[in-house]
Amino acid sequence: MGNRVAVYRKEHFNAAHRLHNPDWDDAQNFAVFGKCSLPNYHGHNYNMEVKVVGEPDPSTGYVIDMKVLSDIIHREVIDRFDHRNLNLDTAEFKHLNPTAENIVVVIYNLLRPHIDPTHELQVRLYETERNFVEFPA
Template sequence: MEIFKEFTFDAAHHLPHVPEGHKCKQVHGHTYHLTLFFTGEPDPHLGWIIDFAEIKQCVRPILEQLDHKNLNEVAGLENPTCEHITIWLWQKIKPILPSLSKIQLRETPTSGAIYCGPSK
């Protein structure tokens, strides 16, 4: 079974490696929509894979590092494309919530990235 928990955060960034004249070269912001997916079997006694409150408690401090920040100034996000932000989040969240199976990060309603961890 797969469950999910959604979060949002607001942040600014610019993409330093895009060509001159590209609109993303300038500082701009997004309201990011993050969906975390967890896979497992429901605990026979509790009835859930993981407590949604536990997910929120674990993820909140990580998102506070990004919310209302310039992502280019966050360690490890010097080139904060949606893809790099998704990998950064995975590296922070997976060790503390090992049943994490997938991350979806949308930077606009129609654009985003999905990451399921490193290729084996």
């Protein structure tokens, strides 16, 4: 195995959501999700780190061109989710509860087809300064 290097790109987006299971009544939703289940939504300033691991290309010295990575993230994630209500404005969460866990998996799946398949990809999503998720774990 050669010289594998991890490169990271930080990005952020702002979005509203409501944690809610439509099969439950309001009382059960509140018992499970607390204030996050209130019907008028709430928002987060999401921060994310995208990690790509691979061997630098001998011609460029890059694992991935960071400008290209930024463009992919903007096109696939930021343009889709920034300043949106995830429950109402996005196809990805019409029928999927937009928990941090589900959001990070969706982001990974949006990015994966655009990253060299020989490279590892990992996404870390910060919902708050103290709460974050990572996929794959």
